[in-house]
Amino acid sequence: MTATADAEAAANELTPLADYLGSVLRRLRALPPLDLDLTQAHGNVLAEDVVAPHAFPAFDQAAVDGYAARWEDISGGGRGPSYVPAPSGTPGGRTIRLNVVGDLGAASWRPVRLTPGSCFSVAAGAPLPVAADVVVPVEWTDQGMAAVEIFRTPKRGYGVRRAGEELPAGTLLARAGTYVSPALVAVFAATGIGHVVVRPSPRVVIVATGDELVDVGRGSQPGQVVDANSHALTAAAAEVGALAYRVGICDDDPEGLRGLLEDQTLRADLIITTGGTGTGPGDMVRRILSRREGGRVGPVTFTDVALYPGTALGFGTVGAEEVPVVCLPGDPGAALIGFEVLARPAIQLLAGAEPVFRPSVRAHLLETVSSPTGLREFRPAHVAERRGGGYTVQPLSGGPFTLSGLAEANGLLVLGERVTTAAAGSTVDVLLLDRRR
Structure with a gap:
């Protein structure tokens, strides 16, 4: 034999x-699942689907610092605004003047209403006055306090975030098996969630x-x-x-x-x-x-x-x-x-995570390699994206036993049990490793 x-x-x-x-x-x-406070949930996997109990944003609000107004007043369609000569170089040759009837910050809570020809100075995140449908950015105005002159007219709806615009109540936020990332923690918190059921x-x-x-x-x-x-x-x-x-x-x-x-x-x-x-x-x-x-x-x-x-x-x-x-x-x-x-x-x-295996790609082999008969080999390698699409993979020197190769690798070249030689130019499987560099 x-x-x-x-x-x-x-x-x-x-x-x-x-x-x-x-x-x-x-x-x-x-x-078994655990009910965890939101601050402890990061890094775990959800054991149940999570649905938004409340809308986000929770109310109509300003998206930018500026002046909340009625669009018909600043577009020329209303009766309230007065027109004044524009500063030199302003497109259109005129400005619109509105009376500033109050200031609204993110902590404001009393409901207020706009009347024709008026506006409110608002901070980003502040609740919008009733009837407001546009926020004029501060830099498009003279930043007046009792009255403001507007040099540029935004489109209707500019600077406005409507209640539930991003996430209506009842939205499926994440399915069971989803990793709880920092961004997902923010989504849960913003929609009123304080606890989630996760796999520990x-x-x-x-x-x-x-x-x-x-x-x-x-x-x-x-x-x-x-x-x-x-x-x-x-x-x-x-x-x-x-x-x-x-x-x-x-x-x-x-x-x-x-x-x-x-x-x-x-x-x-x-x-x-x-x-x-x-x-x-x-x-x-x-x-x-x-x-x-x-x-x-x-x-x-x-x-x-x-x-x-x-x-x-x-x-x-x-x-x-x-x-x-x-x-x-x-x-x-x-x-x-x-x-x-x-x-x-x-x-x-x-941990309840899906998938359980690392992601893999098919890659163009840059160097001919040999592999033991009848064994599935995992060899340290460097995988890179090809210009125009696809991947290339370069086996690292020393074979699979070398610690230096494993330390340098961002992938593992996988050669199946029936593969004894993989020629340069052939297509092979590569497991992608997590590498923060």
């Missing part, structure tokens, strides 16, 4: 990634395992490896909107790991471990969590998935509350890819 045939036979024994993700995500349910942000606990691990602030040396994973995965969980808690490092001690996980179930909606998912002599996580002892922990199923990098993934529940647990490989690159593929969709599902 050739080496290629051996590799293909081994790949055939792996679980396809799509099948594995489907089996895991079907076991998860969105967290999942509480995610991250644990790094391994006797070899040491905390950050030093360099790795033989027998010691700096724990990059728990810090990186805590940041990744926070980026997706979770309340992320880094527990830190747990040694390869069966009782210590069991006790730690049981303690964390009291404050976690999801636990993520990293390290120990393989079948080597030091892979304690797989050996401990794949069996139940005394009914305390387990069961967690470890599956060899057709994924590159990091084929060994674990999923199950721990503790009496059956808190979901995701077990990722110990290599930092494989752990971050595993998070993108498995843990991130799990967090999105718990």
Whole structure:
């Protein structure tokens, strides 16, 4: 049997990634909804449709600082205005003079009415007088106090916002599953909403395992490896909107790991471990969590998935509350890819967010790449929009295991299980990563 045939036979024994993700995500349910004060709702996902109880604007109001008037008075159609010579250079050669009978600010509340030939000085946001149908901007006038001269005539309705013009009462403001953004908070508040029903942000606990691990602030040396994973995965969980808690490092001690996980179930909606998912002599996580002892922990199923990098993934529940647990490989690159593929969709599902997967695009490949037989590869890449439409994607050097490539990437090039070579110029799938730069 050739080496290629051996590799293909081994790949055939792996679980396809799509099948594995489907089996895991079907076991998860969105967290129970909470009624939250509007100031606490940002960053959560709505659990119910939200309808406007009141109109916005709530009343007819001025949209600009100026003078609220009747359009027929300033257009020449009414009997009230008087015409005076215009300042030099004014279009039309004349101005219109109106009596200013009062001032209205945003805090004004008494109803007032315009009479022919009169106007009110108004601030933006002030309620409009009855019969007013235009606001003349301050800069189009001489800014008079007892009487004002208007040099330029706006169209009817200029500077006016009518009640319910933007959002009538009963408008569907947002559907269940919508992310509560700052702008949406403003819409809710403006229409009289003080509380909304949302899915809470999942509480995610991250644990790094391994006797070899040491905390950050030093360099790795033989027998010691700096724990990059728990810090990186805590940041990744926070980026997706979770309340992320880094527990830190747990040694390869069966009782210590069991006790730690049981303690964390009291404050976690999801636990993520990293390290120990393989079948080597030091892979304690797989050996401990794949069996139940005394009914305390387990069961967690470890599956060899057709994924590159990091084929060994674990999923199950721990503790009496059956808190979901995701077990990722110990290599930092494989752990971050595993998070993108498995843990991130799990967090999105718990949060009630839709869609659970990152957006993807089809892109023009700029460089020929090879991929392992039978594995779905996720490779760091840089994706850019093409002039004239579409995208290009440049694989980053070093392949999927390199942390520097992941740090620079704004996308993940996806090569399917049947792809062994993707030629430059071909069209490939790319997951778009969130990058604030």
